[in-house]
Amino acid sequence: MSQKKNRNVGIAGIGMTEISSHKENQNQPEMINEAVRAALADAGIALRDIDCVIHGNMELFEMVHQPDMWHVIGTGALEKPSFRITTGGTTGMTLIAAADNLVASGMYDIVMAIGFNKLQEAGSTTGGITNMADALWYRHLQTGALTSTSANVTIEEIGEERARRAAMKYRIMMDKHACLNERAHRRLGLEYDQIENLMKNSPPLIGELRLIHMCSQSDGACAMILASEEKAKKISKKPVWIRDHIAIHREETASNAYFPILSENSHRVAARKLFARNGITNPIEYFDVFEMYDPSAWWGIEWLRDFLLLDGDQVIKMVEDGEFDLDGKLPVNPSGGVTASNPISATAMLKPAEVALQMRGDAGRHQLKREVKHGLASGFGGVMWTELMILEKDLDWQGDNNG
Amino acid sequence: MKRVAICAAAQHEIKSNIWHKRFQDMLMDLLEDVQGQTGFTFGDNGVKNVLTCSDDFFDARTISDNAINDVVGAGNYRGEQKMAQEGLNGIGYAMACILSGHDDVIYFAGHCKESSSASRNQISNMAYDPFYCRCLGLDYLSAAGLQARAYMEKAAVTEEQLAKVVVRARQWASRNEYANEKTQLHPGDVMYSSVLCDPIRTLHAYPVSDGAVALLLASEEKAYEYTDQPIWITGFGNCMDGYDLGTRDLASSNALKKAANQAYKMAGIKQPKKSVNLVEVMDCYAYQQPMWIEGLGLCDEREGGRFIDEYGPAKYNVNLSGGMLAGRPLMIGGLYGAAEAFLQLKGQANEHQASDVNCAVIQSTTGGAGQHQTVVVLER
Amino acid sequence: MAENIQKIAAEELISIQVINSIDYSFSTGPIMGKWFQGLKEKKFYATKCPSCGRTMTPPRGCCALCVVRSEDFVEVGPKGTVVNYDIAYYASPDPLTGKVRKTPYSALFVMLDGSARDIFAHEIKDDDIPKLKRGVRVRPVWNEVRTGSIHDLLYFEIDG
Numbered sequence: 001m002s003q004k005k006n007r008n009v010g011i012a013g014i015g016m017t018e019i020s021s022h023k024e025n026q027n028q029p030e031m032i033n034e035a036v037r038a039a040l041a042d043a044g045i046a047l048r049d050i051d052c053v054i055h056g057n058m059e060l061f062e063m064v065h066q067p068d069m070w071h072v073i074g075t076g077a078l079e080k081p082s083f084r085i086t087t088g089g090t091t092g093m094t095l096i097a098a099a100d101n102l103v104a105s106g107m108y109d110i111v112m113a114i115g116f117n118k119l120q121e122a123g124s125t126t127g128g129i130t131n132m133a134d135a136l137w138y139r140h141l142q143t144g145a146l147t148s149t150s151a152n153v154t155i156e157e158i159g160e161e162r163a164r165r166a167a168m169k170y171r172i173m174m175d176k177h178a179c180l181n182e183r184a185h186r187r188l189g190l191e192y193d194q195i196e197n198l199m200k201n202s203p204p205l206i207g208e209l210r211l212i213h214m215c216s217q218s219d220g221a222c223a224m225i226l227a228s229e230e231k232a233k234k235i236s237k238k239p240v241w242i243r244d245h246i247a248i249h250r251e252e253t254a255s256n257a258y259f260p261i262l263s264e265n266s267h268r269v270a271a272r273k274l275f276a277r278n279g280i281t282n283p284i285e286y287f288d289v290f291e292m293y294d295p296s297a298w299w300g301i302e303w304l305r306d307f308l309l310l311d312g313d314q315v316i317k318m319v320e321d322g323e324f325d326l327d328g329k330l331p332v333n334p335s336g337g338v339t340a341s342n343p344i345s346a347t348a349m350l351k352p353a354e355v356a357l358q359m360r361g362d363a364g365r366h367q368l369k370r371e372v373k374h375g376l377a378s379g380f381g382g383v384m385w386t387e388l389m390i391l392e393k394d395l396d397w398q399g400d401n402n403g
Numbered sequence: 404m405k406r407v408a409i410c411a412a413a414q415h416e417i418k419s420n421i422w423h424k425r426f427q428d429m430l431m432d433l434l435e436d437v438q439g440q441t442g443f444t445f446g447d448n449g450v451k452n453v454l455t456c457s458d459d460f461f462d463a464r465t466i467s468d469n470a471i472n473d474v475v476g477a478g479n480y481r482g483e484q485k486m487a488q489e490g491l492n493g494i495g496y497a498m499a500c501i502l503s504g505h506d507d508v509i510y511f512a513g514h515c516k517e518s519s520s521a522s523r524n525q526i527s528n529m530a531y532d533p534f535y536c537r538c539l540g541l542d543y544l545s546a547a548g549l550q551a552r553a554y555m556e557k558a559a560v561t562e563e564q565l566a567k568v569v570v571r572a573r574q575w576a577s578r579n580e581y582a583n584e585k586t587q588l589h590p591g592d593v594m595y596s597s598v599l600c601d602p603i604r605t606l607h608a609y610p611v612s613d614g615a616v617a618l619l620l621a622s623e624e625k626a627y628e629y630t631d632q633p634i635w636i637t638g639f640g641n642c643m644d645g646y647d648l649g650t651r652d653l654a655s656s657n658a659l660k661k662a663a664n665q666a667y668k669m670a671g672i673k674q675p676k677k678s679v680n681l682v683e684v685m686d687c688y689a690y691q692q693p694m695w696i697e698g699l700g701l702c703d704e705r706e707g708g709r710f711i712d713e714y715g716p717a718k719y720n721v722n723l724s725g726g727m728l729a730g731r732p733l734m735i736g737g738l739y740g741a742a743e744a745f746l747q748l749k750g751q752a753n754e755h756q757a758s759d760v761n762c763a764v765i766q767s768t769t770g771g772a773g774q775h776q777t778v779v780v781l782e783r
Numbered sequence: 784m785a786e787n788i789q790k791i792a793a794e795e796l797i798s799i800q801v802i803n804s805i806d807y808s809f810s811t812g813p814i815m816g817k818w819f820q821g822l823k824e825k826k827f828y829a830t831k832c833p834s835c836g837r838t839m840t841p842p843r844g845c846c847a848l849c850v851v852r853s854e855d856f857v858e859v860g861p862k863g864t865v866v867n868y869d870i871a872y873y874a875s876p877d878p879l880t881g882k883v884r885k886t887p888y889s890a891l892f893v894m895l896d897g898s899a900r901d902i903f904a905h906e907i908k909d910d911d912i913p914k915l916k917r918g919v920r921v922r923p924v925w926n927e928v929r930t931g932s933i934h935d936l937l938y939f940e941i942d943g
Contacts, residue, residue, distance in 0.1 A: 059487075063529060064530065065526055073647075079658070081641050081643075086484075103503075104504065107495075131464060135463060
């Protein structure tokens with residue numbers, strides 16, 4: 001079942017804006033343009049070298065219909081082939097998967113993907129997300145992406161005290177990573193001795209979910225340039241290769257996502273299928289870094305278990321033992337993750353972007369000490385949708401597992 | 404280059420207000436139609452990834468594709484992506500998915516119910532920046548009005564010629580079981596219909612329309628599992644023009660020329676006037692039919708008016724479906740064109756079948772005044 | 784830079800406030816139409832998948848798991864068991880009305896009696912929020928005036 005790709009595709013350029021709660025000094029195309037220019041500069045190429053541009057966001061947040069039309073001022077798509085492809089929170093990674101498909105197809109050699117959201121212009125992100133629910137019956141109930149249902153289940157499994165402590169430890173670990181990342185939106189300077197205090201005193205949002213557990217509302221854009229093997233090697237000294245990606249969706253009705261009517265959620269299905277077709281039997285051993293789309297600390301600890309195909313409280317032990325720290329067994333979210341920065345439709349693109357920067361050794365203060373050869377990145381969106389991607393530093397996997 | 408085929412196409416009947424069905428119900432009908440034609444299934448040996456086309460504004464839903472995952476087969480742990488432009492772009496993208504080796508068969512379904520919103524102009528007004536053009540009231544209709552004036556002057560297109568385009572569209576629509584507006588017209592009805600957005604008259608504009616289209620696309624190796632007579636996607640191209648109307652030459656469609664050149668090059672077509680024998684253009688307004696024909700290189704620059712008078716539409720079998728002017732929803736106007744061309748190439752267009760069709764060109768546009776243009780070439 | 788932006792902000796308008804509004808109407812179609820008719824009559828209708836037998840509340844015309852048409856109706860509930868819940872302390876705007884909701888309010892996930900592999904969602908009565916637990920039994924409380932909308936069902940309350 002391994003993928004037989006028509007040709008290899010590499011990441012040849014990465015650009016992102018600073019991520020912040022508000023950017024009144026830039027309008028939407030200007031913010032996008034900052035990321036586009038950064039990606040072109042990173043790749044060392046000019047706009048004329050780009051064959052095709054893909055654009056994506058969730059348009060009801062900023063309330064701009066077919067926004068790629070206006071945004072052409074900043075995207076650089078003028079007089080070029082261009083697509084607009086979206087899938088919700090997963091959009092950022094969908095765009096990278098789509099760029100990979102477009103380049104691998106042979107139809108375009110160099111494709112630039114742009115994901116962004118300027119959520120402050122939306123007013124309320126939670127209100128905007130709630131718009132995804134069926135207007136006939138569910139829209140008056142949904143609480144955006146805010147939920148305690150995951151926490152409720154974890155607490156039932158391992159006990160209140162241990163679960164709350166693990167979720168808060170995870171949250172503080174993410175903040176410690178974010179504090180090393182100059183582009184991260186929220187860098188709070190939390191310390192592990194604040195666990196007790198935050199468990200009691202952070203304002204409650206929904207049930208067990210407190211303000212500190214939840215991701216931010218951010219403005220930001222990310223642009224990435226993908227190129228065919230031949231061009232990527234010419235353009236970049238350190239191209240990072242897209243090995244494989246999988247998208248897993250599930251049924252529309254959200255209520256069925258909050259109680260397991262089936263034994264596996266979309267994350268576990270995605271991981272199981274993607275690892276199997278790439279011959280990866282032990283993901284914790286294989287990967288050197290995992291950038292996970294973790295909208296809240298509670299989801300963070302639950303989803304790590306799914307993505308890493310763990311059972312019972314194995315993942316909680318790993319959190320407790322610091323195995324996901326920057327120097328742990330499998331570093332998770334050296335960028336600080338989504339609880340630190342969440343310009344939604346750029347968010348899932350920031351995941352492979354961070355993995356690629358780590359592989360190149362260009363991550364800056366949050367650069368991992370170990371050599372990063374194999375990376376995993378995930379996106380989340382819709383009603384529990386998953387996009388999962390394997391990235392590689394070297395083009396050496398094909399002989400072994402892919403053929 | 405490997406080849407990619409369209410194995411089946413299904414069209415939902417187009418109406419101005421399909422109030423009795425949710426778009427989910429419409430797409431369920433199409434899924435069963437395409438499965439009936441091809442016997443395709445979902446799963447590791449069938450469709451693993453699905454492509455959709457819809458719009459958050461028309462559906463009034465953030466992540467509009469979420470609402471339809473069940474009825475396109477993605478709800479049971481399969482992949483899905485949404486083409487958030489006019490659906491013809493999805494044919495190019497699905498082609499890329501298959502050529503990349505990532506997929507060998509893609510189910511692609513698009514829908515749009517323009518009737519959900521009180522005014523589609525309210526929606527397209529939102530396509531303009533929130534602090535300048537939107538406040539001035541610009542929308543796709545008023546942008547088209549400006550373009551109509553510029554183009555009609557440049558190519559000397561007359562009211563009589565536009566009336567001919569509309570009358571002919573309704574004649575062909577009456578033979579197409581899926582078409583929306585079949586009321587027959589006299590040229591005078593068109594020429595003296597009320598002015599909608601000067602110089603565009605009410606009968607120059609496409610009627611509000613609801614509809615849905617589904618296709619099954621497959622690699623050459625896989626195509627014959629689903630059909631004895633695949634139709635090949637031999638050319639694809641798309642191109643973006645500028646946003647500010649003032650910076651564009653509104654009277655000539657540079658983006659369309661570039662998109663068409665890409666598609667012809669991929670298809671190996673050197674002289675489109677000689678090779679092409681069926682055309683589906685997305686003529687939201689009557690002036691656009693000759694204008695897009697010029698852009699496709701099927702008549703010379705400034706000759707759009709003469710093309711109408713000298714039987715060009717008949718010679719090139721332009722919009723034998725009735726086209727956009729007989730009513731198609733905005734997000735899938737071109738996708739309907741592709742479904743029509745598919746039927747024509749297979750010889751299954753019944754009452755509106757053209758003879759000896761082997762190379763069809765389909766054009767569509769996204770945005771105001773044809774800002775983004777897409778061209779697909781289909782061959783038997 | 785930050786200082787400069789503040790200076791500009793003092794002199795020039797760099798943000799404008801707009802309320803966007805588009806009027807919509809939503810079709811129910813026959814499947815959801817039957818559901819709303821049921822609510823009017825204090826009944827929960829579900830569709831049942833002819834292939835896997837699971838129920839769907841509110842009814843869907845297609846089983847997402849089997850991808851087959853499912854148009855056979857069964858009645859489920861009216862009582863059920865709570866499988867999960869959210870209690871919202873954060874007031875988010877209602878996208879249908881723009882109004883900010885009163886807190887706390889709940890989102891209740893309930894397995895209605897007679898349903899199979901299917902969770903329905905609604906709210907619990909405010910007074911019952913402190914007593915909410917997974918596994919408790921609930922019963923519906925209906926609006927006296929019912930018009931065929933989701934508001935015909937006021938909320939669930941703890942049964943017993």
